[in-house]
Amino acid sequence: MLLVLNGPNLNRLGLREPGVYGTQTLEDLERLCEGWGAELGVTVTCRQSNYEGQLLEWIQDADEHGFTGIVLNPGALTHYSYALRDAIAGQPLPVVEVHISNVDAREEFRHKSVTAAVCKGKISGLGFLGYRLAMEALTEGGA
Template identity: 80%
Template sequence: MLLILNGPNLNLLGKREPGIYGSGTLEDLERQCEEWGAELGLSVTCHQSNFEGQLLEWVQQAEGQGFTGIVMNPGALTHYSYALRDAVAGQTLPVVEVHISNVDAREEFRHRSVTAAVCRGKISGLGWAGYRFAMEYLNDLQA
């Protein structure tokens, strides 16, 4: 059972900078993740929040709710949320950080992730496929 978390502004997928993030909506992405999960034999739950505290709570509660891994796109929180970093570090589930765009090819402030160091890995710049690869990786860890 995987938890897919999307952070601030990802609710604007399809509207916000489609040249960078594509024309698909968050609902489209969540539906795609559920389909990929079904192909992998995984139950998938998707959440999005613009509020740091809500994301922290979902990370902290995940293991107790039976999740076996987390795919997380922290959005802008990637670059400055030590609280989110500590929430990920403070629990035992494997977490893969995912970014739709290639953050290292964008503005300088996007090059630093405070959360990646406490994640099992980071996938950046592969569009929605990054979510699929993260899901496959987490599924393989369970095997």
């Protein structure tokens, strides 16, 4: 069972900067993730929050709720949330960090991830496909 978490502003997919993030919505992404999960033989639960504390609680409780891995797009929290970093480090599940856009080709402040070092991997710049690849890594033992 995989948990797919999306952080701040990802509820605005399809509306926010379509030149960067595309025109598909969060609902489109969640449907894709659920379908990919079915193909991989794993149940997928998708959640999104604009609130750091909510994301922390979901990460902290994931193991207790039977999840086996987490796909995480922390949004802007990637670059400054040491609380999110510590939540990832403090729980036993593998986490793969995902970004829709190529954060390294964007503004300088997006080049640093405080969360990536405690994740099993990081995928950036492949659009929604990055979520699929993260799910494959988590279900096939690559992460």
